[in-house]
Amino acid sequence: MVDANDLIDRGYMAEALKEAQKAALVDEVPVGAVIVHERKIIARAHNQVELLKDPTAHAEMIAITQAANYLSCKWLTDCTIYVTIEPCSMCVGALVLARITDLCFGARDDKTGACGSVLNVSQNGLLNHDIAIREGVCADECASVLQNYFQLKRKKNGVSDAVA
Helix, strand or coil: CCCHHHHHHHHHHHHHHHHHHHHHHCCCCCCEEEEEECCEEEEEEECCHHHHCCCCCCHHHHHHHHHHHHHCCCCCCCEEEEEEECCCHHHHHHHHHCCCCEEEEEECCCCCCCECCCCECCCCCCCCCCCEEEECCCHHHHHHHHHHHHHHHHHHCCCCCCCC
16 A cells, blocks of 8 residues: 555655756756645755856755745744755755754765765754654655766766776
8 A cells, every 4th residue: 555645755756856857957966856835845956066166056955045035934844855865964954954844865875965874964963953854765766867867977978887
């Protein structure tokens, strides 16, 4: 039997995946995010690091700004963020500071993930807020978008997959 909450999570993650695809089309690392409040998407973003020449222009950071503007509030309580990959320490730190309630991510990031893979900033216990985490939603699809992007990048740069 399919869980209704799982279907809801998959639907929102599909929207985050659309954002990730937008990033890939403009040669950005394909990460997408949406923020949901009261079952409505109030923010959607993808990485814009290359476009803006800004190392902080991650999908999550842009979505946080959009959601805070939408709510006219610095706190994102009662909001859920859906991200295609486990957030880095910068992004999850900002999510903690924004006091977002829930974080749902697709693929784990064994190099920079800060929700349990490398660090666990999201549920540190020493910070002023912990975030409820759901991981692995559409994990294969989320990982595939990233893997395909980097395979194409390596081919363009003449690097074989065996070397990379």
